[in-house]
Amino acid sequence: MALLELENVSVGYGSIQAVRQLSLTVEEGEIVTLIGANGAGKSTTLRAVSRLLKVRQGAIRFDGRDITSLPPDRVVRLGIAQGPEGRQVLALQSVQDNLELGAYVRRDREGIREDLARMYRLFPRLDERRHQLAGTLSGGEQQMLAIARALMSRPRLLLLDEPSLGLAPLIVLEIFSIIRDLNAQGVTILLVEQNAKLAMQHSARTYLLEAGQMVFSGPSSELLEDERVLRAYLGG
């Protein structure tokens, strides 16, 4: 059974139908990439899984359980965390408060403390800036905070929306190596990326969205060789 399963899901905003009849699965332990041009519906898909948007049609299942109409906080409690597009750190609270709020659904004080220390080891830049307001961090640091905060809930499934957006190439590589380490530690990851080539190199399977519809799904290696795709999405 897949950890995450979308079945013919349609989502929209008002009269706009942003995602149509989308089906996808993410198996436990996988990294899966979701790519597509601007406006293809990638963020919309992640928002639907996190239940920020109403699903108009179809079903979303997590670990076999129907989550199609659960409120967003319940989904987090079940083990789905999202590092949203554009970071969305809580600008008016400190780095440490942001991280602690990432663990909002947890009750195990001891475990939270350990994870906090782990995040500071993983992202030493955040360690140095514990008490700084998150809004005053650099873009890259905010991105790290958004990822670390999502991890603080100890998710089984991590949704990341463009974690490399606006980052310097070296930091992008750093972030990807962290994503890989997390996955090795057992976190399943659904990754949305503009940086398609890099994302596909780091994932086994890729879905390609076009105007809200799935146009390809398969092994990333296959897509990486596809002339059409290379031209359209990788600027090759």
Next chain:
Amino acid sequence: MGTAQLIQNLLNGISIGSVYAIFALGYTLVFSILGIINFAHGAIFTLGAYLTYALAVGQFGINGLLSGMSLERQLPFALALLVGSVLAGAIGVLVERFAFRPLRNRGADPLLALVSSLGVALVIVNAIQYLVGAEIYTFPAGVYGELPPALMFQVSGHPVVIRTVQAIIFAVCLLILAVVGYLVRFTKFGKALRAVAENPATASLLGISVDRFILVTFFMSGFLGGTAGALVGTSFGVAGPYFGVTYGLKGLAVIVLGGLGSIPGAVLGGVVIGLSEAFVPADYGAYKEAVAFAFLFIVLLFRPQGILGRKQLQKV
């Protein structure tokens, strides 16, 4: 003005100012979460006064549905104040549930929420009038138990008087401000509340139930409004179903003066307006109510965002 008069005015101002502070804090909490002014807040102030009166005194007058009735058991004042405020908080929750949430869920214009809360205010005020009429209810002298009615001391030969009720008001408000301040600033609850205020979508991605926090906010706001009304009522009498209207407007002046959405701003604004009223000479007592607004006008000329308000922080 002699030293004694100065001290007297300061004491009077700080006491009433502390009520303004907790009352205005009720507006501020809702404003920081929803970005709207709850116009039912003044009516909840009134309601809190009547509820506490009913629980502590329980004698109704000659008008309204409850005319001539009296409740068999009275609560000690402190307990009546607590229960009355909790009930006011519960009414606040109902206001959110039935006047605000349905509109919010339909994505209605915030202006509609404003109109809707005005409607609720009217319903509350009319219900009070229907039940207990429009007469003035005063708390009897012995309501605080065995305490003397006032404390008096001399400053350079002139008397300074602290009425017991003023001391009670100040102590209660200080306690409430300390508790709310601690909750919001230092606890997990407070951090989550501030997260909801800053960005509801992000808060819900962290597993925070936004709707539940909004309800809790309305409870706190109603509690604060109810306590404020009860305290003013016990000091000056509960002057009819419309007695919250002036305070409702004054509370608005307080939050705008202090800076919209700022908790320290609401407290500072309350104390500043309380003090400035206390220094209005007795001969000009009739203009007291205008002082808050005159003050507001002057401050806004120089600081449009209020004393402690910040200019909208850039969202990153």
